Amino acid sequence: MKTQTVSNGIVTLTKEGEETIKNSPLYNEGLRPTRTAEHTWTSYNFASLWIGMSICLPTYAMAAGLISLGMNWWQAILTIILGNCIVLIPILLNSHAGTKFGIPYPVFARLWFGSKGAHIPAVARGLIGAGWFGINCWFGGAAIDTLLMSMTGWANIPGHLWISFFGFWLINVWVAYRGPEAIKKMEAWAAPVLIIMSLALLVWALTKAGGWGPMLSAPSKFTSTADFLKVFFPALTGAIAFWATMALNIPDFCRYAKSQKAQVIGQSSSLPTTMGFFSFIGVAVASATVVIYGEALWDPAAVLAKFSPFAIFLGTIGIILATLTTNVAANIVAPARAVENLAPRRLSYEAGAIIAGVVSLLMQPWYILENFGNYIFLWLGTYGALLGPIDGIAIADYWLVRKRRIHLTELYKTNGIYTYKTGFNGRAIWAMLIGIAIPFISKYIPGLTIIWDNAWTVGLLISLVIYTWMMKNDGSVLSASDYEKITANNKQTIAS
Template sequence: MAGSDDLEPIPPANRTLSWYDITSLWISMLGTRYGIPFPVHLRSAFGVRGAHVPSLLRSLVACGWCGIETWIGGQAIFLLLLPSSLKQSWFAQPLAWLGISVLEFSCFLLFLFIQLAIIWKGMDTIQVIEKYSAPVLILVILWLFSWAYIKAGGLGEMLSTPSRLDPTHFWYVFFPSLTACINNWSGLSLNISDFTRFVRSQPDQVFGQLGMPLFQGLYAFTGLAIASSTAVIYGRVISNPVELLSVIGGSALTKVIATLGIALTTVTTNIPANMVAPANALVSLSPSSFSFSRGAFLAGVLSIGFQPWRIIQSSENFIYTWLVSYSTIFAPITGILLTDYYIVNNKVLDVNALYSADPDGPYYYLGGYNVAAFVALIVTVVPTVPGFLHKIGILAEVSEAFVAIYDNAWFFGIFLASTIYWLLTRGRGKSKVRVDPAMSEPLVS
């Protein structure tokens, strides 16, 4: 099977990432054990050809997120660096057909170009920037938290904003919001093996995972506290940190430092989380046409088509028509992969066979496609469609059951797909599966 150096398994001796790198970055055991990337991992469950389907689905969502993150970086340039006179000119007037101004779109493209230039330098450059971005982000958050603490008059005042939801309405929005929060990280969770394949050992990978709940919890609390404090300080809630920094103002130097901080943290989030997956997917799809850099470049260009400013123009759009919607696909893919690796294959993969198109190979299945995986995926996705069509206004009325399934799509999808896949693959033989000792290492008990 045609391959590319960018997708080759990484032997333990060539792995350079430590627990700190994974903590700074945040189902990675497989990546560290076998050194294989996400598109190759998919071949075990979906087949050597069928793997392209979930890989490209993951890539499309990543392109959308790439656009959202790039929009945030572009807004930092627009709000913090440009002079007021320019922002009041006709260049800053929104165009009806585009939804934003020429000036905002130009800042968006500028920030995209900066990221593409970094990508062209290679993953080593990203790794270097990543090491310094995490401390910078922590400093920016601590500075904003300290400012809010002083201006609001203490932590009690910062958290004094009353709830705007009655108990009944709270539960109505809680579960879709929970699904959205989980799905916010599901994409990176799916293709985390793209990164852990470079990790030196399982202890580094396991210890590094602690960075996710630790820092995510810290960012969530400080973000909520700071946003709540703005209601006390300004009389209105400002949840966008870029907008808040522009309202705070300060000297030109302060604005430059703030912009650099936002840019640095956005770049080091966006490139690993949203450009690596599409790049690897395209390399896997056509190794002769794409290198890693070319794939990432194309992902950046495709992100423009998602018009991210429309996705995040309201919480309704962002949660229901973006975050919850793609959980209908990511959840079943996750369930299938977990079941395939831990239950069906008992954590044993034949790395050489994953790179082979031999019809007699264990991952060739039926013409290169594993029918069981696609049946599980399709059967799980179909019940979520009516709820999605209702949320975006195509269907005026649907059964409350379909709405509930859609609002809880992550839990519904991962459970149902796992169950169906397990039932369809029980007793599948493993006599052909071999393990290359040079490409794996013992798991942490």
């Protein structure tokens, strides 16, 4: 029986296919494959998604962190652009699966970890997303607090910083609760607004500082190439890890893409360019404040606080918008889906969004952001070491093991081919553990710390190779003829 059909490179369930799984405990409206009418996201939607996510306070802070660690402006910007070009590769590879088969990340993970084992990568991604959610709320809340103090007697209110933080946290949870379609609409109009506001800030800095020269003249603090590389490699891993989370759960968004071309063009044209552009603005504005105010102001809210009340008001709106567009898209969808996947028949995406918001508070973002060392090395570096191996397994499974052939209905069966023997694919678990362990052990061996400094990349490659080797001739892999038996081909189908 044909349970799925392919048209223009996109596979959807047939009516018969959907009937066979709609009563499964692993199926609900949020986790099912998307239908043809739901594939509406264009290149602009994906570009606006990444512009909205990249223009945020953590991007600004990352550039500032690299400068504080000794880099000059062009070393910091190139490190960030290179890291984003590298992470774009797994993003596009995993996007293909989401676009072609219309499945969200937790369901995609069932393919390689098993129907029960999928909770391991889904919860891992979800916890990190919740951590990022808290970080962005803290950034945004602290910025709003700074701006309110500059305009009113807000500083006299006891606990004013915490009031700002929790108030902003509530706004983020409320917007996230409304779901992915609301996020798409918000990103579409917010992206051009954020670009205009960012350019306005850059023009102000350029004008006040008297040109590029005074702004970007600070030299690198490194006296040798060896000294530079000691910071460069962990900083590069941090830049990669910044979006390593999205490299995993990008199917949550690409499942709505109109075509592979739409998602590839939209994402490739916007991610590295926007990250580089906004990082440059952060460096340029902070450098300009040395000329203008005699000190480097790395906090954009501290810069805005020196403006007129009307400019502060506009800046506050910009910071709220920049943080919201990042937070609700990049950091809440994945944990909400992970929670939903724990019990599809009892938990919804909306419940998942609220639970993820509460977990973000338990992860204490104020500690992570206590200093740039915590932010870049402890937070970004450590979770990069965890997610790299999972990225490697996802890529290996879809591209090298299964060769882009998936039996959709089997993903929703408790005794299907992707259940493996016990609901867990032990080979994926071993490949992940080895990919995490080797970089971690290397951290404590003299002469091998460079492996830890590049933990995301090394872990990805190790797990990719091990998983591909271990999954040879696995019974869950469909042959070309097996795939043809279950897939009806529409006459308009093109290569996928």
